[in-house]
Amino acid sequence: xxxxxxxxxxxxxxxxxxxxxxxxxxxxxxxxxxxxxxxxxxxxxxxxxxxxxxxxxxxxxxxxxxxxxxxxxxxxxxxxxxxxxxxxxxxxxxxxxxxxxxxxxxxxxxxxxxxxxxxxxxxxxxxxxxxxxxxxxxxxxxxxxxxxxxxxxxxxxxxxxxxxxxxxxxxxxxxxxxxxxxxxxxxxxxxxxxxxxxxxxxxxxxxxxxxxxxxxxxxxxxxxxxxxxxxxxxxxxxxxxxxxxxxxxxxxxxxxxxxxxxxxxxxxxxxxxxxxxxxxxxxxxxxxxxxxxxxxxxxxxxxxxxxxxxxxxxxxxxxxxxxxxxxxxxxxxxxxxxxxxxxxxxxxxxxxxxxxxxxxxxxxxxxxxxxxxxxxxxxxxxxxx
Amino acid sequence: xxxxxxxxxxxxxxxxxxxxxxxxxxxxxxxxxxxxxxxxxxxxxxxxxxxxxxxxxxxxxxxxxxxxxxxxxxxxxxxxxxxxxxxxxxxxxxxxxxxxxxxxxxxxxxxxxxxxxxxxxxxxxxxxxxxxxxxxxxxxxxxxxxxxxxxxxxxxxxxxxxxxxxxxxxxxxxxxxxxxxxxxxxxxxxxxxxxxxxxxxxxxxxxxxxxxxxxxxxxxxxxxxxxxxxxxxxxxxxxxxxxxxxxxxxxxxxxxxxxxxxxxxxxxxxxxxxxxxxxxxxxxxxxxxxxxxxxxxxxxxxxxxxxxxxxxxxxxxxxxxxxxxxxxxxxxxxxxxxxxxxxxxxxxxxxxxxxxxxxxxxxxxxxxxxxxxxxxxxxxxxxxx
Numbered sequence: 001x002x003x004x005x006x007x008x009x010x011x012x013x014x015x016x017x018x019x020x021x022x023x024x025x026x027x028x029x030x031x032x033x034x035x036x037x038x039x040x041x042x043x044x045x046x047x048x049x050x051x052x053x054x055x056x057x058x059x060x061x062x063x064x065x066x067x068x069x070x071x072x073x074x075x076x077x078x079x080x081x082x083x084x085x086x087x088x089x090x091x092x093x094x095x096x097x098x099x100x101x102x103x104x105x106x107x108x109x110x111x112x113x114x115x116x117x118x119x120x121x122x123x124x125x126x127x128x129x130x131x132x133x134x135x136x137x138x139x140x141x142x143x144x145x146x147x148x149x150x151x152x153x154x155x156x157x158x159x160x161x162x163x164x165x166x167x168x169x170x171x172x173x174x175x176x177x178x179x180x181x182x183x184x185x186x187x188x189x190x191x192x193x194x195x196x197x198x199x200x201x202x203x204x205x206x207x208x209x210x211x212x213x214x215x216x217x218x219x220x221x222x223x224x225x226x227x228x229x230x231x232x233x234x235x236x237x238x239x240x241x242x243x244x245x246x247x248x249x250x251x252x253x254x255x256x257x258x259x260x261x262x263x264x265x266x267x268x269x270x271x272x273x274x275x276x277x278x279x280x281x282x283x284x285x286x287x288x289x290x291x292x293x294x295x296x297x298x299x300x301x302x303x304x305x306x307x308x309x310x311x312x313x314x315x316x317x318x319x320x321x322x323x324x325x326x327x328x329x330x331x332x333x334x335x336x337x338x339x340x341x342x343x344x345x346x347x348x349x350x351x352x353x354x355x356x357x358x359x360x361x362x363x364x365x366x367x368x369x370x371x372x373x374x375x376x377x378x379x380x381x382x383x384x385x
Numbered sequence: 386x387x388x389x390x391x392x393x394x395x396x397x398x399x400x401x402x403x404x405x406x407x408x409x410x411x412x413x414x415x416x417x418x419x420x421x422x423x424x425x426x427x428x429x430x431x432x433x434x435x436x437x438x439x440x441x442x443x444x445x446x447x448x449x450x451x452x453x454x455x456x457x458x459x460x461x462x463x464x465x466x467x468x469x470x471x472x473x474x475x476x477x478x479x480x481x482x483x484x485x486x487x488x489x490x491x492x493x494x495x496x497x498x499x500x501x502x503x504x505x506x507x508x509x510x511x512x513x514x515x516x517x518x519x520x521x522x523x524x525x526x527x528x529x530x531x532x533x534x535x536x537x538x539x540x541x542x543x544x545x546x547x548x549x550x551x552x553x554x555x556x557x558x559x560x561x562x563x564x565x566x567x568x569x570x571x572x573x574x575x576x577x578x579x580x581x582x583x584x585x586x587x588x589x590x591x592x593x594x595x596x597x598x599x600x601x602x603x604x605x606x607x608x609x610x611x612x613x614x615x616x617x618x619x620x621x622x623x624x625x626x627x628x629x630x631x632x633x634x635x636x637x638x639x640x641x642x643x644x645x646x647x648x649x650x651x652x653x654x655x656x657x658x659x660x661x662x663x664x665x666x667x668x669x670x671x672x673x674x675x676x677x678x679x680x681x682x683x684x685x686x687x688x689x690x691x692x693x694x695x696x697x698x699x700x701x702x703x704x705x706x707x708x709x710x711x712x713x714x715x716x717x718x719x720x721x722x723x724x725x726x727x728x729x730x731x732x733x734x735x736x737x738x739x740x741x742x743x744x745x746x747x748x749x750x751x752x753x754x755x756x757x758x759x760x761x762x763x764x765x766x767x768x769x770x
Contacts, residue, residue, distance in 0.1 A: 043406070
């Protein structure tokens with residue numbers, strides 16, 4: 001047994017894991033901001049130029065709720081880029097490296113948005129609503145990209161960032177909470193399926209989605225003035241199920257191999273290097289930005305792979321890893337690692353890395369270079385569990 | 386005398402003015418990060434997805450150095466979008482709402498980058514180097530915008546974010562520090578003039594620029610591995626002049642009326658509403674994105690103006706203002722305020738606001754709605770001093 005192994009649940013973020021952020025009108029707040037403050041939020045990050053809760057002071061309890069019960073998260077930072085108008089489908093298709101021909105109203109799809117060189121710009125969930133599309137975004141200003149492409153390409157569309165703010169309800173009991181609010185019919189919603197509805201006078205879209213593998217829904221609030229009301233309704237409905245506040249959980253997402261765009265990817269990563277290859281359609285008649293490059297990558301194989309790492313010993317750094325660290329093979333750099341955690345379920349230290357494909361395929365042992373020293377490691381496919 | 390007026394220099398940021406930010410590889414560090422930590426940085430913001438120092442714990446001393454001596458700032462977050470290749474000039478012109486026909490190598494210009502609806506996307510300094518252009522950016526992902534426009538419009542250019550990180554040296558003694566490092570010839574550099582040079586083996590571009598009105602230069606470091614070396618050289622050369630670490634100063638920038646894009650502007654602001662009208666060329670044969678809309682605004686007058694505010698009493702909120710607050714006239718909302726400070730030199734409380742133009746022109750008294758109550762105010766042109 002490793003005597004230095006962390007305890008089963010990680011400690012709250014230490015002072016060394018956070019810094020003092022000066023607030024500013026340049027960094028927006030969420031419609032749920034006041035509610036999260038009342039409920040004791042302790043740590044934030046900045047995502048899409050908005051404050052996002054990261055912890056409410058007890059990461060252990062937050063992880064436990066997500067894995068065993070139900071947790072509610074302010075994920076308003078998942079901003080939407082809305083595309084509507086006569087050419088909406090053509091525009092959205094051109095922006096997505098996936099064949100959307102058969103996409104139906106009420107469906108969502110995980111799509112790679114790439115530039116003309118095949119670089120991954122964002123990995124949104126694309127929702128098809130009755131009269132519009134939403135790209136529900138990771139951390140990049142895709143409003144700029146979509147508006148530029150739409151205008152220069154001459155699509156007859158309206159592109160905007162609507163007043164839409166997702167609240168996630170995640171965990172094995174999430175469906176019960178959502179059913180108690182909206183009725184039993186929500187249990188029939190498929191993965192990434194979305195329904196436009198209301199909760200009394202609160203307009204929203206329910207989607208079976210969320211940045212965890214524990215199941216759940218996201219409530220896309222369509223009126224920012226009603227953030228407090230929605231937060232309180234979900235909190236109240238969740239009481240019988242032991243709901244509590246939380247946030248996307250670093251340990252869970254690493255174990256589940258969920259991609260953090262901009263954290264796990266580098267500015268030149270293509271979707272095959274981000275483990276998104278199965279969502280990229282290269283053998284399709286539809287055209288989209290970056291297609292020729294992605295076809296070439298699909299044929300020749302990507303230069304790098306996004307993989308799991310199994311470390312020999314302790315976590316090489318405090319939670320969370322605050323910058324990418326080098327990974328070498330016999331002293332030669334072969335990639336970088338972007339996350340490392342201790343997994344209670346696996347009882348070992350694991351991580352995420354972008355590593356040269358030929359090195360991954362060779363199966364050689366690697367060295368991880370943390371500020372605390374060098375550790376041995378091997379790669380493993382994602383997800384871990 | 387107002388007994389509640391703040392002391393001459395504001396107190397260090399209080400715990401209420403900052404929050405705990407969890408660090409992540411998604412938020413990059415600057416090449417000067419380690420140096421700023423050694424020199425005692427206490428507060429950060431996140432800007433262009435990077436950490437930016439905001440204070441070293443004594444805002445009073447930092448303001449004094451900027452106003453009376455010399456201060457050095459890590460402003461690496463001013464990222465560059467580089468445009469090079471055969472169509473570089475045509476591409477940069479199309480992206481800038483200003484006639485660049487006569488722009489010469491070694492010149493910089495303050496430009497409005499707008500979208501097709503005339504909305505202000507960024508307010509960079511554009512530098513023309515011997516073989517490339519740099520947009521030196523405020524807080525938005527213009528790499529996405531420029532790449533999309535260049536590719537869809539078919540310009541034969543290369544667009545990238547180069548390894549370039551500005552270090553600002555600001556204050557009345559800044560020129561002496563820069564001259565002691567680079568020689569007396571730097572005194573001849575005009576405002577926004579730029580020179581490609583080296584400091585021993587450190588490649589950089591010197592520009593007479595910086596986000597203050599106290600004079601100074603920015604050293605655009607062209608090798609991120611040499612951040613520590615450049616920081617130490619500037620620190621050493623500045624010792625005889627009393628140099629110390631600092632950051633763009635909120636009090637000074639408000640008094641000087643310097644625009645904080647994304648803080649003072651709203652997503653739908655056009656450049657005339659951001660006090661940038663004098664930098665927008667509407668009577669020019671050159672074409673650029675948004676020109677037709679901007680011509681119309683120039684002719685009819687903008688709906689809103691970016692103005693100074695003179696408040697009757699105390700600052701309505703702790704430094705800094707953490708979100709936009711409403712401004713009314715006889716109970717009707719006529720704009721929002723994005724900054725408020727106590728100016729020691731003016732011995733009064735002042736602020737920045739975006740207010741309906743007709744209201745500004747009428748000169749009526751306004752009411753500012755802070756969390757601490759309502760205060761009377763009048764508008765005034767910028768800059769204050």
